[in-house]
Amino acid sequence: MESININQSIAKNAQFIEEIGIESGQPVQKCYQCGKCTAGCPVAFAMDYTPNQVIRMVQLGMKEELLKSETIWICASCSTCSTRCPCEVEIAHVMETLRIMAGRSGTAPAGKAKYVEVMYDALLGTVEKYGRTYEVGLVLNNNLKSGKLFNGADMGLPMFQKGKLQLMPSKVQGAAEIARIFAEVRKMEGGVK
Incomplete structure (x- = not known):
């Protein structure tokens, strides 16, 4: 991942960040990156971005990178991440929302x-x-x-x-x-x- 100016990214992509929160119904801004979701994810080894990285990328408004990511398709929607989250963010819902957005935008998954x-x-x-x-x-x-x-x-x-x-x-x-x-x-x- 390249370095980004956090404030610029958030300001530029505020609509995307808000849209993810509304469509998924999840308070992604509450995530403080404890990593429990990734530690419990049975398919994290196969992902290009781990579950906690996905949530951080949402918080930063990294729409293009997320919609092109293999992770949103590899996620098994088992909800292990969601049950482990101390902030009660249902990450599986966020992944599903990202898949839907990728489909709407015509972004085809790459790789595996x-x-x-x-x-x-x-x-x-x-x-x-x-x-x-x-x-x-x-x-x-x-x-x-x-x-x-x-x-x-x-x-x-x-x-x-x-x-x-x-x-x-x-x-x-x-x-x-x-x-x-x-x-x-x-x-x-x-x-x-």
Whole structure:
């Protein structure tokens, strides 16, 4: 990270800082960088910025760096960080807000994070289309979009033989309600995807 003038950054990016607080509903300004969130994060080792660094970057208004970060996509949303925070900042909500903002701005994840987005989209796509996770469709969609066509293929037949996979998706009741929920979320996210 390059050096920045803190006062200039905060003044220049005050709208972004306020927007994160409002959209996430989190008091990010309360964070005093104790590091407990990062110490408990099970995926911090794979992140380009640790959870406490993300919160500090929000406090400094470092919008571009955050929206291009792999961290916001790698976050598992397990909320370990949130439960450990003495200031009661739910960092997982902040990460989700940053993902939504990245999507709205058209900022595509880079590096290994692009595969997380592909899986995320494939999972939500099957839930939207079928009302629940359809594993075969999920894997096929993910493999096609990631370019890893045979990823996990060795597990398919044994899982099918043990009755763990269904070739065809099952029908669910309330398909219209599921479609309404997805439409409402898209509206809240500003029309993303």
